[in-house]
Amino acid sequence: MYKANLSFVLDGTDNFSTRLAVNKACVLAQKPLVWGAAIRMEGQVSVYDPRLPDCPCYQCLYQHADYETEACSQMGGFTPVVGMIGSVQHKTWTSKG
Numbered sequence: 001m002y003k004a005n006l007s008f009v010l011d012g013t014d015n016f017s018t019r020l021a022v023n024k025a026c027v028l029a030q031k032p033l034v035w036g037a038a039i040r041m042e043g044q045v046s047v048y049d050p051r052l053p054d055c056p057c058y059q060c061l062y063q064h065a066d067y068e069t070e071a072c073s074q075m076g077g078f079t080p081v082v083g084m085i086g087s088v089q090h091k092t093w094t095s096k097g
């Protein structure tokens with residue numbers, strides 16, 4: 001098994017099942033998850049930090065969602081938005097000091 005010495009995980013995957021798996025790994029390893037997604041002309045960035053007792057994880061918030069019907073391959077995405085979301089993810093975590 002590969003073990004990395006990570007301070008956080010940045011997730012930009014494009015499907016719900018992988019996001020849940022990444023979230024689970026972060027919760028088990030107690031590593032902050034900086035999550036980002038983009039579709040069409042929109043994007044979102046969130047930070048889930050399992051080290052904080054009152055911080056929900058990705059699954060807590062999206063366990064009942066049905067996002068598989070909104071795949072990038074079907075809904076499309078504006079490429080510069082994807083780059084902007086990645087930049088915001090990076091800045092969100094690195095600005096935390």
Ligand SMILES: [Zn+2]
Pocket residue numbers: 056057058059060061
């Ligand atoms: Zn949770």
